[in-house]
Amino acid sequence: MFLETRHIEKNFGTFRALDDINIGVREGTIFGLLGPNGAGKTTLIRLINRIARPDGGEILMDGRAVSDDDVRRIGYLPEERGLYKKMRVGEQAVYLARLKGLSRREAEGRLIRWFERFGIESWWKRPVEELSKGMQQKVQFIVTVLHQPRLLIFDEPFSGFDPVNATMLKDEILRLRKAGATVILSTHNMASVEELCDDIALINNAKVVLSGSVNEIRRSFSNNTFEAVTRKSDQKLQLPDSFDVVSSTCEDDIERLQVSLPKNATANDLIATLLNQCQIVSLNEMLPSMNDIFVEAVKKGGAR
């Protein structure tokens, strides 16, 4: 395991922010850290970053306790992010890169390449306050990844991004994973979780209530519902009483049928029933969306 937390605890006074948190992040994957507001995601990220210290438990990287050296190889884009408003873009990016341990020359060389990639070379000498929010986000992203960290942590990266920048960010995250980086993504955006994440952990009320690979979780939440697409037939379809038709829609000569099957039935049973009555175009299992799973898991735990 690349990064592992064991029995992490954190209290703010009498308030328990994190309680026995155990998560494991595999190398080269994108790990989604989910949970409602105030669940403790940002606190956990700060502990991994060593901005704050846990009250109990340990955080391991490559099986060892996280050291200052490891932290230098983390790229962190916080949820509440900003830049010095009065400073010039280039100068500021160089400063932040040097704080991460790059030399001035190295920082400038890499920054120029990144600025060219994003087509923002002309911003170099402009003060940050002249940039729009979306422009500032691009600069922040570059600064986060510039020192080629092994671990990237994005806290709510899509909040405040316009669709163009959000897509760009998504593509960049996937590209970084391809290049071998490990990514921790804290987000509310469930669509992006399905699209990007390999594994997730759902934190609610300071505890991990759900964790594992996205596909497995979705499968385990499956309620045996299928969508059958068929050619329209003149007769009305006859289904057994135990088959529950969730919805049925028609468009042109295509009929879409969503059917919830009883526990002991399989897709084969549905096919067998339909086979004699109409012409099947396709049949898909309908896995619940991460959004549904999130809402259900959080409801079960109860909000604070």
Add this chain to the structure above:
Amino acid sequence: MNKTLLVIQREYATRVRKPSFWLLTILVPILFAALYAIPIYLALKPAEKSIVLVADESGLFGSADRNDTLRTDSRFASTNNIEYRYAATFEYAQRSMEADDDIKAILYVRRRASEAIPTDACLYYKSELPPQQVRYDVDRQLQRILRNRLLQAHNISDDEYALITNTRINLRTEDLETGREAFLEVKTGLGLVLSILIYFVIFMFGSQVMRGVVEEKSSRIVEVIVCSVRPFQLMMGKVIGIALVGLTQFLLWVALTGVALVGIQASNSELFHIASDKHNITELATKGSDATLQMQQNDQLADLPSVIEGIASIDFNTIVPLFLFYFIFGYLLYATLFAAAGAMSDTDTDTQIVSLPLTVPLLATLLCMPAMMNSPSGMLSQVLSIIPFTSPVAMMLRIPFGVSTAQVVISMLLLLVSIPLCTWLSARIYRSSILRYNLLTHWRKKNK
């Protein structure tokens, strides 16, 4: 490269490049130069001419010849820019003033049958108040003429009068051991300037630290930075960076003020001579008729060498290093605390509340200054110059008067010891508050 050094570099570079830094750097020496130059300029500038009509019913202060109604009389002596003319009657004077705009005022002395000597005179003006200088001069000359009349009436000669009024006994304050004079006024002035300067420096640069911290917090860049730099390094980098800005500015002030003063003196050296020549001429002109006036002037001039002597008596070799010591360490004591106050605030308005505990001791020292000047070695002065939070300002006020070595050493040691303590405390507050928002709102709710 050391990260604290990087932070220091950024703090210094961004501040020194600001236009406001250079504006302040240039404005302060200009202010000092102006304080020095404006009195000289005013002294040299020819004042506008004023004419005063004297209508005296008593005849005591000279009267107009009936044949020549606007004859200048020697009894009210005209000066460079005030011309006295006699008018036969008040009504005539009034008509003259209507006709001539240069006539600024009428001095009317009414005769009352009951009085041998008039006790009441009035200076009338029309719509425009006559210059202060005119009113002073009229009053001075009235008293002079009256006195001369009285001296004559009582047969007292000018010499006798001069002897009585000019014989003075001079009271000095001297140190019993060294036998040196104390020059209290000079030392009070110097102490006041030095302590206010320290107060100003601590406040100005301390609040710059505070605003810098709030800026990082409110722009939310701080979370990115504390990932690469420890909060303590960030705080100390800011405190030291701003200290260097302060020192740079201070040295520039000293240098530029020096240049400005030398420049003014060089460009005005000729005018200086002319001014003193004029002074001599008027002095000569009034010598015969006005011995006392001359004596008054001599009195004022006599003060000047004593001021120079007083300045020369000050031990600058002690004051300058001590000033730099309290300048730097007084700032360091407060700067980290101001940083902690900034960390607890979300906005500039919050800082005003949070920094109150810091401004109170500074302001209190300032308010105690009159009492301390009255008694530079009194109980209050001693206590305030030893407590680290008040000692930088209080000690600077006392230093010119001479403070025992033991007290200075104790005060310096206490200040030096408190700095790491305050830094430790501030670092703790800073670290725990820098990433937390709405601390003040929470605190207020709790205490409701």
